[in-house]
Amino acid sequence: MxxxxxxxxxxxxxxxxxxxxxxxxxxxxxxxxxxxxxxxxxxxxxxxxxxxxxxxxxxxxxxxxxxxxxxxxxxxxxxxxxxxxxxxxxxxxxxxRRGEKITTDVPISFVGEAEKGGLVVHELTSLSIEAEATQIPESIEVDLEGLAIGSQRYVSEIVVPEGTVILNDGEQAVASVSEPRGEAADEAEGEAAEGETAE
Missing domain, CATH: 2.40.240.10 (Ribosomal Protein L25; Chain P)
Incomplete structure (x- = not known):
């Protein structure tokens, strides 16, 4: 910074x-x-x-x-x-003071595209970190490239600059990719219709 x-x-x-x-x-x-x-x-x-x-x-x-x-x-x-x-x-x-470590919140910058057709939900928009006062990153990058539908990106998977420590729970989801509601509903209706036909 x-x-x-x-x-x-x-x-x-x-x-x-x-x-x-x-x-x-x-x-x-x-x-x-x-x-x-x-x-x-x-x-x-x-x-x-x-x-x-x-x-x-x-x-x-x-x-x-x-x-x-x-x-x-x-x-x-x-x-x-x-x-x-x-x-x-x-x-x-x-x-x-230079050299001291402080705790603060830093915004998340999402990059990359998830699996085509997936709906990305940002579970978090910022992270709580500890870093040296003069080395606080402007943002923390979270890569979503190729993240499959039904998958999540967790705090523990985030790579941060040397000297920066994320204080959030590592098992906390940062982003998830779900199937668009419209398509999921269409598929459910289609399956229901097939079941009725089979009967």
């Missing part, structure tokens, strides 16, 4: 009113915490921060440079969005 830099300003205007004023100014109110440090309230440039998350995803490593001279390495821990506009209204940022 590559790092990005983003500037921030200390925030002293707290409460709902202060947060609203921060957002009206085009900024995102945020809290930086972790490693026993006292939580720090900052404001981030709204459009720039949104672009960082859009490009790097939920585990983007961010170097926050505050105008008071403070610098801190963080990853987004909780992003709150407006339900209607989808704008970011608040961010919790977790302090991380």
């Amino acid at each position: 590559s790092e990005v830099r983003i500037s921030a300003e200390p925030r002293t205007d707290f409460g709902k009113g202060g947060a609203r004023r921060t957002r009206r100014a085009g900024k995102v109110p945020a809290v930086v915490y972790g490693h026993g440090e006292k939580p720090t309230h900052i404001s981030l440039p709204g459009l720039e921060f949104a672009a960082v998350l859009r490009k790097g995803g939920a585990n983007q490593l961010i170097n926050v440079e505050v105008t008071d001279g403070t610098r801190v390495l963080v990853i987004p821990k909780d992003i709150q969005r407006d339900a209607l506009r989808d704008d970011i209204v608040h961010a919790d940022l977790l302090i991380v």
